[in-house]
Amino acid sequence: MEKTIPLWLDVDPGHDDATAILLAIHLDNIDLLGVSTVHGNTTAEWTAINAARCLHAFAAPAHIKVYPGAARPLSRNAPKHCPEIHGEDGLGGVVGLSAPDSPDIQTRLARSDDSKPISALQGVANAIRETWDGGAGRKVTIVSSGPMTNVAVFISAHPELLDGVEQFVFMGGGNGFGNITPAAGKRRHFFGILVYISCVLPEYNILCDPEAAQIVVNNPLKTVMLPINVTHTAIVNQGIHARLCSLHQHDHHMHAGISQSPATNLRKMLSSLVTYFGDMYREIFGFEDGPPLHDALTIAYVSNPALFEGKRLHVDVETRGEHTTGATIVDTWNFRTYDDTWGPSGKNCFVLESLEVETFFDILLDCINKCDKVSPLNISIR
Numbered sequence: 560m561e562k563t564i565p566l567w568l569d570v571d572p573g574h575d576d577a578t579a580i581l582l583a584i585h586l587d588n589i590d591l592l593g594v595s596t597v598h599g600n601t602t603a604e605w606t607a608i609n610a611a612r613c614l615h616a617f618a619a620p621a622h623i624k625v626y627p628g629a630a631r632p633l634s635r636n637a638p639k640h641c642p643e644i645h646g647e648d649g650l651g652g653v654v655g656l657s658a659p660d661s662p663d664i665q666t667r668l669a670r671s672d673d674s675k676p677i678s679a680l681q682g683v684a685n686a687i688r689e690t691w692d693g694g695a696g697r698k699v700t701i702v703s704s705g706p707m708t709n710v711a712v713f714i715s716a717h718p719e720l721l722d723g724v725e726q727f728v729f730m731g732g733g734n735g736f737g738n739i740t741p742a743a744g745k746r747r748h749f750f751g752i753l754v755y756i757s758c759v760l761p762e763y764n765i766l767c768d769p770e771a772a773q774i775v776v777n778n779p780l781k782t783v784m785l786p787i788n789v790t791h792t793a794i795v796n797q798g799i800h801a802r803l804c805s806l807h808q809h810d811h812h813m814h815a816g817i818s819q820s821p822a823t824n825l826r827k828m829l830s831s832l833v834t835y836f837g838d839m840y841r842e843i844f845g846f847e848d849g850p851p852l853h854d855a856l857t858i859a860y861v862s863n864p865a866l867f868e869g870k871r872l873h874v875d876v877e878t879r880g881e882h883t884t885g886a887t888i889v890d891t892w893n894f895r896t897y898d899d900t901w902g903p904s905g906k907n908c909f910v911l912e913s914l915e916v917e918t919f920f921d922i923l924l925d926c927i928n929k930c931d932k933v934s935p936l937n938i939s940i941r
């Protein structure tokens with residue numbers, strides 16, 4: 560099938576970001592143009608390397624490169640990172656990926672003819688110019704699955720290129736709650752904050768750069784918000800994990816336990832990703848059934864929006880609250896009056912509210928099956 564949706568992906572890998580990259584490469588109707596990286600789950604240095612490792616592991620076409628981006632938020636003193644969930648390098652516990660300094664990984668980092676790195680801003684701007692071609696080509700969808708610093712910088716620096724953007728899609732925020740919440744009955748320090756069970760705090764991607772998030776939701780184009788209300792329904796339970804490990808992954812009646820070793824090196828890598836991520840979500844958040852695949856849903860939405868239901872609403876981001884900075888304020892009840900624009904005076908976000916979970920996982924597992932046939936990890940573990 561001809562790929563029909565040009566897509567730019569901005570990520571901070573991160574375990575769930577890795578699954579978003581896999582989908583963007585192997586969904587038939589997605590034309591992945593490039594990947595930019597940002598501070599977030601780990602440092603900007605590691606997110607760039609991790610994205611390159613994923614492109615290699617998932618057999619992305621050679622022209623798809625990684626464009627390193629912002630190492631800190633727009634106006635805050637220091638970036639936040641999340642070793643509690645993702646480990647110090649962002650892909651804690653994941654086995655089988657190539658070493659950061661291997662030629663396979665280094666060649667995935669975008670460089671100019673004089674060997675200088677090409678930045679995220681340069682990469683996305685060039686991709687839109689070439690793909691849009693002044694109106695003769697196709698518009699690009701920009702997807703963010705991490706803090707939105709790079710996207711906000713692009714919107715601010717290149718308003719002349721917004722005509723070449725179809726929509727912005729971001730994973731972040733929550734409609735009524737956040738994801739920095741401890742297990743029941745406990746208190747703990749998390750992201751440097753003493754958290755009690757009664758607290759409701761912001762979602763992490765928005766918290767990392769709330770000013771950038773506000774710029775994105777106020778942009779004049781269609782913007783789709785994928786909140787944790789929805790992503791917390793996409794749980795990799797034991798049955799899904801067992802299907803991931805097996806070559807017979809489409810057997811819905813498979814025993815809901817990991818009864819055999821992963822069938823290939825790629826599946827071993829993905830199984831280690833799910834296992835570590837799941838262990839951390841169980842310890843920190845009390846998720847007993849498995850981890851949620853937040854970021855992969857952004858790509859699933861672009862490819863097949865019919866999997867989701869949602870509603871166009873007005874969204875603002877709290878940037879000055881003593882206890883609520885980074886919270887997304889969703890006007891669910893249309894308390895204010897809005898015009899028809901997508902900008903700050905209108906209903907500026909299409910907020911997703913539900914997902915066909917079983918169909919999503921069928922799609923993901925089908926992409927894993929495609930990837931399994933071409934992944935270099937199945938030749939050797941380096």
